[in-house]
Amino acid sequence: MAKDRSQISPEDQWDVASLYPDMAAWGKDFSDTVPSTSPRWPELLSYKGRLKESPEILKAALELSFNLSRKLSKLYSYAHLRHDEEITLDAHKTAYNKILAAYHDFSQESSWFDPELLEIEDDILSKFLKSPTLAPYRFHIEKSIRVKQHMLSHEGEELLARAGKALQAPSKAFSAINDADFKFPQVDDQQGGKHELTLGSYGLYIRDTDRVLRKNTFKQLHAKYGRYENTLCELLNGQVQAHVFNAKSRHYHSCLEAALFPKNVDKAVYHSLIKAVNDNMHVLHQYVELREKVLDIGKLHLYDMYVPLMPSADIRLPYNEAEDIVIESVAPLGEEYQNLLRKGFKEQRWVDRYENKNKRSGAYSSGCYDSNPYILMNYKKLLKDVFTLAHEAGHSMHSLLSHTHQPYHYGDYPIFLAEVASTFNETLLMNLMLDRAKTKEERIYLINEKIEDLRGTLFRQTMFAEFELWIHEMSEQDIPLTPKLLSDYYLELNRRYFGERIVIDDEAAAEWSRIPHFYYNFYVYQYATGISAALALADRVCKGGKQERDDYLSFLKAGCSRYPIDILKSAGVDMRSSQPVTAAIGKFGSLVTQLGKELGIK
Ligand SMILES: [Zn+2]
Secondary structure, rough: OOOHHHHHOOOOOOHHOOOOHHHHHHHHHHHHHHOOOOOOOOHHHHHOOOOOHHHHHHHHHHHHHHHEEEEEHHHHHHHHHHHHHOOOOOHHHHHHHHHHHHHHHHHHOOOOHHHHHHHHHHHHHHHHHHHHHHHHHHHHHHHHOOHHHOOOOOOHHHHHHHHHHHOOOHHEEEEEEHHHHHOEEEEEEOOEEEOOOHHHHHHOOOOOOHHHHHHHHHHHHEEEEEEOHHHHHHHHHHHHHHHHHHHHHHHOOOOHHHHHHHHHHOOOHHHHHHHHHHHHHHHHHHHHHHHHHOOOOOOOOOOEEEEEEOOOOOOOOOHHHHHHHHHHHOOOHHHHHHHHHHHHHHOOOOOOOOOOOOOOOOOOOEEOOOOEEEEEOOOOOOOHHHHHHHHHHHHHHHHHHHHHHOOOOOOOOOHHHHHHHHHHHHHHHHOOOOHOOOHHHHHHHHHHHHHHHHHHHHHHHHHHHHHHHHHHHHHHHHOOHHHHHHHHHHHHHHHHHHOOEEEOOHHHHHHHHEEEEEEEOOOOOHHHHHHHHHHHHHHHHHHHOOOHHHHHHHHHOOOOOOOOOHHHHHHOOOOOOOOHHHHOOOHHHHHHHHHHHOOOOO
């Protein structure tokens, strides 16, 4: 039973008092920042219709908007952190809802801003962009107006905006059926024991050492989706049609281009990823073969792909030792980085360490420009918890360095870069732990964890990315998406990724119908590119010298001051080429070989 928060020593809690001494101080700042009358920020609205008057006016409007957003994000951070300490506490819930409502109003009252910026005539705007007054905001403005060539007339834009709500129906309906309406049957284990199957318990049962439970879990979950294949196909089709409608209306050549162009991500990044993985698929097949030999249960089925090859090595680390080893592991990043992290952990108390009653589960790194980069954890001394700490510390140091070296409007890093710094630090920790591992069991456990991480993030997400691209290309050619077409292609993909040795049960054909990410508009490839970039950079830093380290640190300090692909390029990795992905697969291959050796299997 988890303890009450009042029983947790303050030393083990994050120091949110450095943000506001208490809720009363927060309330005072809230009243000062968020007027209760509507419109809440008339001074912001006073710039409406005036942005093109002069560079000075535009600058003043931008600064006002950024200042407000900065103050709101500070208020948000505190309310959000306090809320997650005990999610049932009314006072915190009220504060949290108040700041969410204020945010909503802020976005409403500033929603005119970007469209007005986009409407400024080209000749005026290019003069503005050359003016020294706007120099600190030049890249921000360029980013905002990047989509200008794909904007429609005033009337056209209004029409698209009005269609927007209707076009959300497929993803909302999918979420409703998937998260709320669907109830799954109970599944039997080998002894005939009954288990409640939910989307949450699926992840546990599919890793269980009881093969009967794994099999029933896999088959019954997918059979449920299979029975609704017509509805689920129409929902996915609706979503894809919405992307086609948007891409065509805005004169993009394809849905892929429409999704990547605003972020200035070259389509080559997407295609190189898929090509590199396909060119090296034999490495994944070798892993399947190794699993088959180790598990020794005859031919493997897809539901045998998740069970750990070695029970969790029984290493328990008290929290303080976890901090110490994470600090030690970042030595390749230099003393300055290491000292900042040590100070964050030991003096500034970034981390809320242990579980308490009604605390939010899981782990995250969160904060704002004017706060510490806090970390929420539910530390249980297991090895995976130590890796979670390393992961979140990677995010937090990225935030800290970007906030310290960039002005507010360039302080946050974009999604494309988000998982690079965290995965990088996990890799450093893995290197250290493998060096230190005392027993064979420990080494096998660590290597297998890394292999599974790469399989789930690099191979599986690329398979999703390939499927996502294919359904969009089909629709662009007016080929109707039917359950049979989708299932056949999905089986073919599974066959290609897992190879000929594995049994692909019929139920697997329905998996496409349960993946929420297919509703996100070309999102998943970023998991695969992120882990590839992180591995390439970690390798470069560990093998390199001062220059390579400084290149990497410059990436951590860059926030969103340039486009993500350009930031990575300066750090030493070019995601337009297939090289980083090929190298990551090479790493996967050498881990598989290493695991085979440790297990004494050729
Ligand atoms: Zn993360």
